Amino acid sequence: DTEVTQTPKHLVMGMTNKKSLKCEQHMGHRAMYWYKQKAKKPPELMFVYSYEKLSINESVPSRFSPECPNSSLLNLHLHALQPEDSALYLCASRPILQGGEQYFGPGTRLTVT
Amino acid sequence: DAKTTQPTSMDCAEGRAANLPCNHSTISGNEYVYWYRQIHSQGPQYIIHGLKNNETNEMASLIITEDRKSSTLILPHATLRDTAVYYCIVRVLLFGNEKLTFGTGTRLTIIP
Numbered sequence: 001d002t003e004v005t006q007t008p009k010h011l012v013m014g015m016t017n018k019k020s021l022k023c024e025q026h027m028g029h030r031a032m033y034w035y036k037q038k039a040k041k042p043p044e045l046m047f048v049y050s051y052e053k054l055s056i057n058e059s060v061p062s063r064f065s066p067e068c069p070n071s072s073l074l075n076l077h078l079h080a081l082q083p084e085d086s087a088l089y090l091c092a093s094r095p096i097l098q099g100g101e102q103y104f105g106p107g108t109r110l111t112v113t
Numbered sequence: 114d115a116k117t118t119q120p121t122s123m124d125c126a127e128g129r130a131a132n133l134p135c136n137h138s139t140i141s142g143n144e145y146v147y148w149y150r151q152i153h154s155q156g157p158q159y160i161i162h163g164l165k166n167n168e169t170n171e172m173a174s175l176i177i178t179e180d181r182k183s184s185t186l187i188l189p190h191a192t193l194r195d196t197a198v199y200y201c202i203v204r205v206l207l208f209g210n211e212k213l214t215f216g217t218g219t220r221l222t223i224i225p
Contacts, residue, residue, distance in 0.1 A: 004156070031210065042200060042215035043157065055210045090156050094211060101147070102213065104156030 002027060004105035006091050012111045015081060021108045023074040023091030032074040033102065034066060035090040043090055049074060050096065081112045117201045117216040124222050131188040133219050135201030138182040145204045146177060147213065148186050150197040157200065157215075160186065191223045 004025045013019045023032065030051050035043040048056035049068040063085075065077040074091055088109050092102040118136040125131040137146060145164050149157040161168055161175045163184070168175045174187040188195055198218040205212045 042218055043151075045212060045214070048210050048212070050210050055208055056212065092156070101159035101162070102157075102211070104158070106156050 002103060004091055004093055004103050006089075006105040006108050008108060009106070010109050010111075012113060013078065013081065014113055015083070017081075018077070018079045020078065021076040021089055021091075021110075023076075023093075023105055024072055025093040025103070026072055027093065027103065028071075028095065029093035029103070030071060030096045031094040032068060033092040033094070034074070034076055035092065037088040037090060037107070039087075047076075078110075081110075083112050086111045117203060119199075119201050119216060119219045121217070122220040122222070124224055125188075125191045126224050127193060128190055131191040131195065131221060131223070133186040133188075133199050133201075133221065134183065135186070136183045137201070137203050140181055140203050142181075146175070146181075146184050147202045147204050148173070148175065148199065149202065149213075149215075150195075150199045151218075152194075152197040160199075162204070191221075193223050193225065195221065196223045197221060 007022045032049045034046040036046050037043040045058050046060045047066045052068045063080050067075040088107040090107045091105045094102045145162050147162040148160040150160055151157045161170055161173050163175045163177050165177055177184045198220050200215050200218040202213050202215060
């Protein structure tokens with residue numbers, strides 16, 4: 001199984017809502033990533049988890065709250081978002097010890113109204 | 114982070130070799146060059162990476178100049194399914210974690 005799955009595929013939320021994005025992989029990868037991609041722009045790194053611990057936070061606003069409850073699962077909790085946060089949110093995973101490339105999921109397309 | 118420069122867009126005829134250039138003049142000696150591509154509305158897909166030697170896999174070849182300041186990705190026989198945005202990335206290790214900083218990429222269109 002070389003797949004990273006993300007749910008939901010699409011999400012529309014209001015600025016006062018709380019929602020969560022979910023990412024799952026069963027490849028035994030111990031590094032997991034969240035990226036944000038605005039329309040016609042490249043992906044931008046948000047967070048990196050290594051062995052279920054937050055390793056890198058690219059100065060992301062606190063309305064985005066990541067969580068890695070176990071080695072297969074990565075969540076992104078969303079609260080009080082702004083319309084400019086509308087984007088494609090991509091998850092990726094990567095093995096740490098043996099190296100290798102990042103495997104990306106298909107993304108969740110988020111619209112904030 | 115080392116910056117990469119790529120042409121904004123390129124066209125290539127189906128069945129021909131597609132050669133995508135990338136400049137990375139500030140690359141450090143131990144930094145790898147990675148290539149990913151993103152087909153419309155999908156997540157990025159890994160293609161190939163290299164340090165200083167030329168590399169080849171089932172998808173593509175990577176040619177890195179001797180001074181490592183530039184590289185070329187070669188898709189030997191382009192098909193319509195190769196239409197995508199291609200990103201050249203200099204990989205950084207930060208606190209032991211891999212960090213990929215995507216540049217603006219090259220939009221490659223394969224013409225029938």
